[in-house]
Amino acid sequence: MVLKKRIRISKNSLIFLIVFIIIIIAYFGSPLSKVRNINVDGVNDLGAQQVINATKIDDHSVLLNVMLHHKSISQETQKKLPSIKSISIKTKNLRDITVQVKEYSTSGFIYKNGYYYRIISGGQVINQKISSPIGNYPVYSGFGTKRLKEMSNLYSKLPSNVKTNVSEFYNAPTKLNPYRIKIDMNDGNKVIADMRTVNSKLKYYPGMAAQMKKKGVIDLEIGAYSYPFKDNK
Incomplete structure (x- = not known):
């Protein structure tokens, strides 16, 4: 013989359960359950709104x-913004969201098929189309994959006062x-150099x-000398 136990719910417990359900429904139906503010910290080259x-x-x-x-949202965001x-x-004050971002450092951009593509530390090219370069970074022209990686790594080691003056590497x-390069500078000068010695010489x-x-x-390929443009003579 199987004895069946009756589960008795007291009147107070039933009232509490009903009130609890009402509160939950009311909460999710009210503005209090929605995100109020979204703050983005740590962005450098990316825009805060772009991340949001x-x-x-x-x-x-x-x-x-x-x-x-939050983990899946973070993963999808990284796929969109590599x-x-x-x-x-993270949440703050039970209403606000803080998105903490750490970016790869930018080494410059390459131009291809009408768009610019960001080069990050290590020489990796981000497959994300950009209509125009962002920030004060150089554009690289004519470099293959291996040389692009080498040149971007060399750029990252230059003194900051030199890096900010570089406009384009050719x-x-x-x-x-075979290691010869040309450099357009933001101040209007041009530099001829050798990849093997450019870092030790360009600091001057x-x-x-x-x-x-x-x-x-300014010719730094072999020695170190300068001469004016012919049009300026």
């Missing part, structure tokens, strides 16, 4: 849902020197440029 758009979090998002799925090295999503090899650029009476070429 990629997360798809807005003031209609339910905060609890965001926090339950220049993000790491991202975390791969310009000759039969005599500010001093050499200051001594030039006219804009021209």
